[in-house]
Amino acid sequence: NAGVTQTPKFRILKIGQSMTLQCAQDMNHNYMYWYRQDPGMGLKLIYYSVGAGITDKGEVPNGYNVSRSTTEDFPLRLELAAPSQTSVYFCASSYDGGRNTIYFGEGSWLTVV
Amino acid sequence: GEDVEQSLFLSVREGDSSVINCTYTDSSSTYLYWYKQEPGAGLQLLTYIFSNMDMKQDQRLTVLLNKKDKHLSLRIADTQTGDSAIYFCAESPNAGNNRKLIWGLGTSLAVNP
Numbered sequence: 001n002a003g004v005t006q007t008p009k010f011r012i013l014k015i016g017q018s019m020t021l022q023c024a025q026d027m028n029h030n031y032m033y034w035y036r037q038d039p040g041m042g043l044k045l046i047y048y049s050v051g052a053g054i055t056d057k058g059e060v061p062n063g064y065n066v067s068r069s070t071t072e073d074f075p076l077r078l079e080l081a082a083p084s085q086t087s088v089y090f091c092a093s094s095y096d097g098g099r100n101t102i103y104f105g106e107g108s109w110l111t112v113v
Numbered sequence: 114g115e116d117v118e119q120s121l122f123l124s125v126r127e128g129d130s131s132v133i134n135c136t137y138t139d140s141s142s143t144y145l146y147w148y149k150q151e152p153g154a155g156l157q158l159l160t161y162i163f164s165n166m167d168m169k170q171d172q173r174l175t176v177l178l179n180k181k182d183k184h185l186s187l188r189i190a191d192t193q194t195g196d197s198a199i200y201f202c203a204e205s206p207n208a209g210n211n212r213k214l215i216w217g218l219g220t221s222l223a224v225n226p
Contacts, residue, residue, distance in 0.1 A: 045214075090156070104155030
């Protein structure tokens with residue numbers, strides 16, 4: 001009954017460091033998404049993927065990279081972390097891109113100092 | 114541009130009804146959603162309504178859609194302390210395309226015993 005699993009849950013990074021947020025889903029969903037949620041702001045889409053080997057930019061892709069080598073995994077890479085990337089990151093998945101429910105992970109709290 | 118607006122806070126007494134309101138701007142929106150986010154957790158889909166419906170009821174939840182005024186509301190009957198959470202309204206323009214979901218900032222519901 002795992003659903004969407006994100007790791008790590010909490011991380012503190014120094015400016016300029018890099019890291020990867022891991023995301024895995026076990027529902028055989030084609031679509032996967034990375035969102036960030038800043039205090040007092042709505043969700044912003046960073047990147048999404050419609051299937052293995054296919055990724056595309058969302059609203060706020062700068063400073064991030066993704067890959068989708070398998071259906072299950074959709075890691076988000078932060079290169080050269082900046083304080084502006086301090087946020088809560090949510091990975092999500094859905095069966096397709098239509099009206100089907102989007103399932104969210106529990107979130108990853110990232111602080112860049 | 115496309116926008117979804119919600120009031121940020123709502124406080125009710127346990128047992129009362131809660132009404133959370135949302136306005137949206139894209140008249141082509143075909144699906145409108147309500148998601149719930151409990152503290153420290155990801156978002157969970159509560160309910161959604163298709164744009165050709167005026168009302169949808171699901172146990173304690175009633176969704177009302179006024180397409181003319183582009184107004185969506187979520188009524189929670191007999192509100193319980195477990196309903197304390199942030200409620201997000203989201204609209205899906207482009208025929209239910211999850212990649213283009215537009216999120217409100219969320220309404221924080223506080224239920225007082």
